[in-house]
Amino acid sequence: MKQIATFIVNEKHYELAIEPHMLLVEVLRDELGLTGTKHSCGIGSCGACTVLIDGRPTLACLTLALTVRGKDIRTIEGLAQGTTLHPIQKTFVEHGAIQCGYCTPGMVLSAKALLDKNLNPTEQEVKHALSGNLCRCTGYIKIIDAVLAAAEAMSKEAHP
Amino acid sequence: MARLLRPFEYREPQTVGEAVRMLSEYGAQARVLAGGTDLLISMKKRQVSPEYMIYIKNIPDLNFINYSQEAGLGIGALATHSAIADSSIIKNMFDLLATACNKVGTPQVRNMATIGGNICKAGPSQDTPPVLLVLDAKLKLVSPGGERLVPVENFFIGPFKTVLRDAELLTEIQIPNPPPVSAGCYKWATKTVAVDETLVGVAVLMTLDSADGVCTDIKIALGSVAPTPMRARQAEEVLRGKRIDDRLIKQAAQVAAGETRPRSRADYRRRMSRLLVSEAVAETWHKIR
Secondary structure: OOEEEEEEEOOEEEEEEEOOOOEHHHHHHHHOOOOOOOOOOOOOOOOOOEEEEOOEEEEHHHOEHHHHOOOEEEOHHHOOEOOEOOHHHHHHHHOOOOOOOOOHHHHHHHHHHHHHHOOOOOHHHHHHHOOOOOOOOOOHHHHHHHHHHHHHHHHHHHOO | OOOOOOOOEEEOOOOHHHHHHHHHHHHHHEEEEOOOOOHHHHHHOOOOOOOEEEEOOOOHHHOOEEEEOOOEEEEEOOOEHHHHHHOHHHHHHOHHHHHHHHHOOOHHHHHHOEHHHHHHHOOOOOOHHHHHHHOOOEEEEEEOOEEEEEEHHHHEEEOOEEOOOOOOEEEEEEEOOOOOOEEEEEEEEEOOOOOOOEEEEEEEEEEEOOOOOOEEEEEEEEEOOOOOOEEOHHHHHHHOOOOOOHHHHHHHHHHHHHHOOOOOOHHHHHHHHHHHHHHHHHHHHHHHO
């Protein structure tokens, strides 16, 4: 039986009637049309469905939507301000850290969770933070460079 | 594998009492959902199709990490692997547990998966059980009729099998203070797959009578090398009561490898057990001195 629930996605409130067995990734993509979140392996190995729940990287393919009603859900669509890209998105573009793009939303969100806590990460810390996001186009070096560059840019912005 | 779930009735108990009453009412038709990183995969594979889903993660008194000098460490069953790995008291006093929790899955999985779920799943290759074995952990199991404390050593009875009864819920993991002049560590080797599953895991807790003294007690536990997580008691005997040296460590590692009962890749698992026990005991010994 459907239940009415309120979801807070990228600071917008949505009241939806959903089945309890619906996954968060289905609600985001099919009910809200937020297709930036990718549905890939379905078993928590690839990280393509990563979203932030209360700031923490979480797998939308292994989360029942009802269990995150009322929580702060961030998807890739919530990062840019209008046409101004988030610094992480900007450095991903500048460093060519995107090839097919399928892993990119999850990579960017895992990177955001790291940089929100630590604006001066080591390369090792970046690798650890991204270890749950697989890239099949073998773009890891550029991705790591992009995250380190974003950290530098954001830290300059925070302490000019 | 299907990527979507079959329908079920959803329940969200707010207390432990309410949760175990539901478990007792629905019996085998119900499954407990916490982090979801294991159960939802089994459901997509159609290995289980519960009629009732009992989501317990909103029960407030199951998500905690408490420490006191008298009572030792108490971890709520809903504490996530990230919360345990990031806890300063655990990093300071029970660092082998923080290490094992940081090894599990990926950052996303660690943010979601609970230690209670990891224990109750009882997969032979899981990382926290060997550590809980050497730390002498006890598990608090609550049912509608009352509660019991089960030493972690008696909890696992086979691959994916535990003594947990249908209407019982694991609520807390209790860990006593480590003895003075002791140290521990957790080491592992993995299979090379997307999420590196542990091939051999070794936990050690060693106590000396003084910083350069005799080994008064040692516990060595291994994961993924037998149907359940196991203690290597004969290997412990090689070291207990002795002044540790490299020759004794090698001997104990050899004995430990002989105690393993791998279900597959036996030769490789035994070789890795010998290597990892040797490394783990040596590292622990150096930590104390």
